[in-house]
Structures are given as C-alpha cells and as structure tokens.
Amino acid sequence: MNYFILSQxxxxxxxIEPISVSQVITRERLEEEQLRNMDKLILEFSVKEKTTTEYVDFIQRPIPLLSDNCKRIMEKYAPKMYFKSVVLVDRKKRRQDPYWLIAPPRIxxxxxxxxxxxxxxxxxxVIHEEKAAPYKIFRIDGILEDYIIISLDVAESLLRRGFTGIRLKKIEKESVYER
Known part of the structure; x- marks a missing residue:
C-alpha cells in the first residue's frame, strides 16, 4: 500500500487563516490522552482579515482542520478517529464556517x-509498511514533525472530489530484502 503526507x-x-489558536490549543493537547478534555470546549476562532479569502478544505497550521465535506470523507475511512467541531469566524464579513479539528492516532x-x-x-x-497497514489515517510516533499520513485509497477519494488546498507527498516504504 502507498502512503502520503497530507499537507496544505x-x-x-x-x-483562510485562523488566529489565536495556540492560546487555546497546544500541541500537547492534541495527544490522545488529552483529547477528551477538549470535548466540553466550544472552539471558535477568528480568521485573519484579507481582502479575499479562499476557504480551503484542509488547514495545516496552527492545528489540522478539515472542512465539513472533507471530514465526511475522512470519517468513512477512520470512524473512530477524534474529530472536534471548530467554528471559524470572519466578523467583518459576518461569516461563520464549520471546520473539524482532527487528531489521528500516533503509530x-x-x-x-x-x-x-x-x-x-x-x-x-521511511515507514514500515506492515506496522502502518491497519491504519488509513495516522501520525507517526517518534518524529518531531506532526505529519498526517493517509493511505492511497483515502488520497484517491479526496482527489476524486476536487477538494482545494490539499497537497500529497508520497512516502517511502521500507525496503524488503530477500533472505
């Protein structure tokens, strides 16, 4: 199976750029043991003012956010993955848009x-394919980078639907030598 790094x-x-997020959600809060503490929070963030704003389907920073439509696709492949509702607000344009914070498991x-x-x-x-195989969407344990990794079938599903703001980079798999 092929895997890809999902990026903006x-x-x-x-x-679109949410602001003041890191004051509420830290990297540590996105770890599995801390996630449930966010369930009771109502997350609403203002967006950076721009003359024109494109509402992309994936926002990578400061936290990974998916558009409502993109979340529906990801949820089909990883129904047990943590999703948290986030509202992005453009007060000047009087606009509110639902997004979803995602926190895939670390593998x-x-x-x-x-x-x-x-x-x-x-x-x-380089990833060990056999260890990654049971997962469709995940993060990699043991690295500083907070990459979201998706399997080929998830990538194809996203690409078929023409989502905007998404880039995919193929990941190398561990070489298998015959003994």
Whole structure:
C-alpha cells in the first residue's frame, strides 16, 4: 500500500487563516490522552482579515482542520478517529464556517531506514509498511514533525472530489530484502 503526507497547498496565498489558536490549543493537547478534555470546549476562532479569502478544505497550521465535506470523507475511512467541531469566524464579513479539528492516532511505524538532520528533524522519511497497514489515517510516533499520513485509497477519494488546498507527498516504504 502507498502512503502520503497530507499537507496544505502553500500555493494558495489567500487561504483562510485562523488566529489565536495556540492560546487555546497546544500541541500537547492534541495527544490522545488529552483529547477528551477538549470535548466540553466550544472552539471558535477568528480568521485573519484579507481582502479575499479562499476557504480551503484542509488547514495545516496552527492545528489540522478539515472542512465539513472533507471530514465526511475522512470519517468513512477512520470512524473512530477524534474529530472536534471548530467554528471559524470572519466578523467583518459576518461569516461563520464549520471546520473539524482532527487528531489521528500516533503509530510506531518509523523505519530504521529513515534519516535525520543533526537537529533531529527528518531528512528522509521511511515507514514500515506492515506496522502502518491497519491504519488509513495516522501520525507517526517518534518524529518531531506532526505529519498526517493517509493511505492511497483515502488520497484517491479526496482527489476524486476536487477538494482545494490539499497537497500529497508520497512516502517511502521500507525496503524488503530477500533472505
């Protein structure tokens, strides 16, 4: 099976940008043991004012957010994954849009063939396919980067529907040598 890093398409310069998110949601809060503490929170964030704003289907930073339609697709492939409702508000334009915070599980599937820079950031990502195989959407345990990884069938499903703001980068799989 092939896997891809899901990221926001940086070529869309006028993409919606939520602000003041990191004051409410920290990286630690997105870890599995902390997620349920957010269930009672009502998450509403203002967006950066721009003359024109494109409401993309995937926002990568400061937290991973999916549009309502994109969430429906992802939920079909990972029904037990954590989703939390978030409202993005453009007060000047009097507009509110529903988005979904996602927190895929962290999977220990990093291959020993992966390479790192001296500061422990990834130079070359390689995953162990057998360990990743049961999961359609996940994050990788043991790396500083907070990549969201999706399987080929999820990627194809997203691409067929023409979602905007999404980029996919193929991930290397561990080499299998005959013994």
């Amino acid at each position: 398409d940086e070529r869309i310069h006028n993409a 220990s599937c990093l291959s020993s063939e992966s390479e790192f820079h001296k500061n422990n950031t990834l130079k070359r990502l």
